[in-house]
Amino acid sequence: MAGASTPGVAGAYTPGTDRFGPFSRFAGALRADCFVLADARVAALHPPVARLLRHRDSLAIRGGEGSKSLAVLERVLTRARALSRDGTFVCIGGGSIGDLGTVAAHLLKRGVRLVHVPTTLLAAVDSSLGGKGALNLAGAKNLAGVFHFADEVWICTDFFATLSEAQHRDGRIEAFKMAVTLSPDRSGVWRHQDPPLSRLIREARALKAAVCARDPYERLGQREVLNFGHTLGHTLEALNAPAISHGAAVRLGIACALDVGRALGATPEDLARDVEARIEALGAAKVPHLRRDLARALSPHPTEAMFELFRVDKKARAGEIRMVLLQSWGRANVRPVPTTLLRRLTRAWREGRRP
Ligand SMILES: NC(=O)c1ccc[n+]([C@@H]2O[C@H](COP(=O)([O-])OP(=O)(O)OC[C@H]3O[C@@H](n4cnc5c(N)ncnc54)[C@H](O)[C@@H]3O)[C@@H](O)[C@H]2O)c1
Ligand SMILES: [Zn+2]
Numbered sequence: 102m103a104g105a106s107t108p109g110v111a112g113a114y115t116p117g118t119d120r121f122g123p124f125s126r127f128a129g130a131l132r133a134d135c136f137v138l139a140d141a142r143v144a145a146l147h148p149p150v151a152r153l154l155r156h157r158d159s160l161a162i163r164g165g166e167g168s169k170s171l172a173v174l175e176r177v178l179t180r181a182r183a184l185s186r187d188g189t190f191v192c193i194g195g196g197s198i199g200d201l202g203t204v205a206a207h208l209l210k211r212g213v214r215l216v217h218v219p220t221t222l223l224a225a226v227d228s229s230l231g232g233k234g235a236l237n238l239a240g241a242k243n244l245a246g247v248f249h250f251a252d253e254v255w256i257c258t259d260f261f262a263t264l265s266e267a268q269h270r271d272g273r274i275e276a277f278k279m280a281v282t283l284s285p286d287r288s289g290v291w292r293h294q295d296p297p298l299s300r301l302i303r304e305a306r307a308l309k310a311a312v313c314a315r316d317p318y319e320r321l322g323q324r325e326v327l328n329f330g331h332t333l334g335h336t337l338e339a340l341n342a343p344a345i346s347h348g349a350a351v352r353l354g355i356a357c358a359l360d361v362g363r364a365l366g367a368t369p370e371d372l373a374r375d376v377e378a379r380i381e382a383l384g385a386a387k388v389p390h391l392r393r394d395l396a397r398a399l400s401p402h403p404t405e406a407m408f409e410l411f412r413v414d415k416k417a418r419a420g421e422i423r424m425v426l427l428q429s430w431g432r433a434n435v436r437p438v439p440t441t442l443l444r445r446l447t448r449a450w451r452e453g454r455r456p
Contacts, residue, residue, distance in 0.1 A: 111212040112249035114232065114317035119306060121299075124257040127218060128153045132189060135216075136181040138202045140164035140194030143220045146263045150193055158183060164197045166342045169236045169243075177205045186210040189252075195221035196228035196347065200243075203234020207249035215251040220260040222272025222298075223348055226279070226305035229254045231313045231324075241413045242335040248318055256302060270383050271348020276305040277383065278351065281376060282326040283308045285431030292379055292430065326433040328416060329425040330355035336410040337398045345398060352380050353395045360446050360456050361438055362426040372429060396453035404447055408440070 120127070128149060137159040144150045144161045154161055160180045162168055184190065190213050192202030199217055206215040217229035235246030261269070273295055280287040287304060295301055309327065316323035334354025338347055345353075359377055362368025381391045399407070416423040416435060422443065427433045449456035 111214050112207055112232070112247075114248075114250050114313075115252070116310065116314060117230070117251050118253045119256060120253060121256045121258075124149050124218070124255075124259055127255040127257060131157070131191065133157075134185055134188040135191055136160075136184040136188065137191045137193060138162070138177055138181070138198060138205065139192075140198045140220060143194055143260065143263075147220075147260065153193075162198070164194050166197060166237060166338075168197050168201050171236060171238070171245075173201060174204060174208075174236060177201065178209060181205065181209055184209060184213060186213060189214045189216055191216045191218065193218040193220060194224070195219070196224045199224050199228050200234045200246075201236065203232070203249050203251075204236060204245075204247055207234065207247040212249065215249060217251045217254045218257060219254065220257075221264060222261055222269055222302075223275050224272075225256050225261075225302050226272050227275040227309065230306055230309050231327075232317065237339070240339055241410055242339045243415070244413060250317070258299065258302075261298070267346065267349070270352075271346050273301070274348045274352045274355075274380065274383050276301050277379065278329050278355065279305045279308045279327065281427065281430065282329045282425065282433040283312055283431060285429070288430040292375060322435060325416065325435050326425050328435075329427065329433055330358050332411065332414055332416065332422070332424045333357035335414065336407050339410055340402045340406060341398050349394075350398070352383060353391070353398055355380050356391055356395060357446070357450065358424055358426060360450075361424055361442065362428075364442055364446065364456065365426065365436065365438070367426040367428060367434075367436060369429070372427065376427065392450075392453045392455060395450050399447070399451045404444070404451075407447065408443075411443070 137157045139150055139154055139161045141161040141163050144154055190206035192199050206213050219225040219229040232248045232250035235243035238244040280291045312324050319325055330351045331354055334351040337353055338345055338350035359368055359373040363373050384391055411422050422438045423435050424438050425433050426436050446456050
């Protein structure tokens with residue numbers, strides 16, 4: 102995994118190709134030597150997917166956090182065992198199916214070609230790009246994972262018609278995260294209003310693709326900023342699954358990261374207020390309830406359960422908690438965060454207060 106590009110090794114970093122078009126065009130172009138892993142709900146809602154599954158070696162499973170487990174991985178690998186080493190593993194679903202399928206494609210025959218067909222907005226703007234796949238273990242999010250880059254991603258916007266409003270918001274939150282951490286230019290525009298769907302997808306993907314090209318294996322500290330909102334976000338998601346979606350947890354996690362940034366003097370107060378107002382607007386209720394939502398997600402759980410999950414966060418080093426903090430529109434970095442500060446802020450978060 103050393104070089105940025107290792108030609109000939111399936112899953113090693115290459116920029117990959119984005120294709121936009123109807124699902125029928127993808128299905129028509131799909132070669133015979135493939136295995137298709139699909140979200141069962143997507144197959145039920147979209148007959149062309151069900152048809153494809155009948156005509157290919159395939160498995161449909163229920164999407165969501167429960168699918169990111171070793172037990173489900175074993176089912177997938179067993180079912181896909183006949184795929185040849187130069188065959189193609191196809192994932193049709195949201196981020197959960199994509200994460201599971203990425204791990205499976207990495208392990209199967211020591212790595213096979215991977216193609217994603219994201220069916221949620223979140224997967225289209227974020228998880229289908231960048232090569233990460235992971236499983237949840239011991240109650241912790243994404244504890245065991247791999248880098249395995251897809252050769253192609255097919256964006257078929259037909260799928261987004263069956264997403265709920267909340268699922269659309271989840272995708273917009275991850276897209277906003279991309280702009281706010283990576284691009285002074287785009288965040289300057291998006292802070293006022295999201296672009297229309299197809300532009301949002303293309304721009305978010307372009308931002309993520311550029312940072313992945315510079316730091317594909319997250320070794321240089323550049324790509325790490327995409328974890329903005331994810332230290333608390335993953336903790337809240339793990340503690341409350343399946344009641345809180347990934348996108349909803351990241352929204353709350355961003356509010357926490359802004360509070361930490363303000364307390365450490367890393368995030369200017371006016372910037373924190375503006376970003377908080379934007380993520381407030383990406384919430385479910387017409388009346389803003391960001392702080393109440395955060396208190397509800399934290400208060401049923403002992404504070405120690407939260408700190409236990411911080412200790413296994415991927416950004417932690419030698420027991421030190423590290424978080425992505427926002428410095429200005431489009432600029433963020435990773436900094437150590439004292440446990441005493443997090444304990445003080447947690448008290449306010451649990452009580453629904455802005456610290
Ligand atoms: N690998 C990465 O870089 C990366 C980045 C961001 C998020 N993620 C992961 O992505 C996961 C979240 O993914 P997600 O938000 O896409 O949801 P998901 O895959 O968990 O799916 C959520 C629900 O949406 C349903 N669904 C999927 N497509 C649908 C459609 N077109 N219409 C109706 N329902 C549909 C699924 O059946 C499921 O019930 C988390 O596990 C997160 O950790 C990974
Ligand atoms: Zn995320």
